[in-house]
Amino acid sequence: MGIAATIKDKHLKLDQRKIDKVKKILGLKTETETIETALDMVIQKEKTESKRKEVVDRILARRSKMKPIPEDTSGWIREAREARDSRYGF
Secondary structure, three states: OOOOOOOOOOOOOOOHHHHHHHHHHHOOOOHHHHHHHHHHHHHHHHHHHHHHHHHHHHHHHHHHHOOOOOOOOHHHHHHHHHHHHHHHOO
């Protein structure tokens, strides 16, 4: 997944039921493949969440630069409709 493979022998005490359940869910054959895939999925999820946070931060930064919408939005909606109508020749 883009991370340089550094293979090391690890001797871990893991819950066999969890490994078997994940192996079945993912439809994999070996425990090693199951653990590697699960780790890759966690890494991918973190990348996705990080990217989503960047997008939300950009949206919030732009939103903070906009003028606030007045309590009565009818005037704002009327202005938007007039701008739309003049743009498209209605």
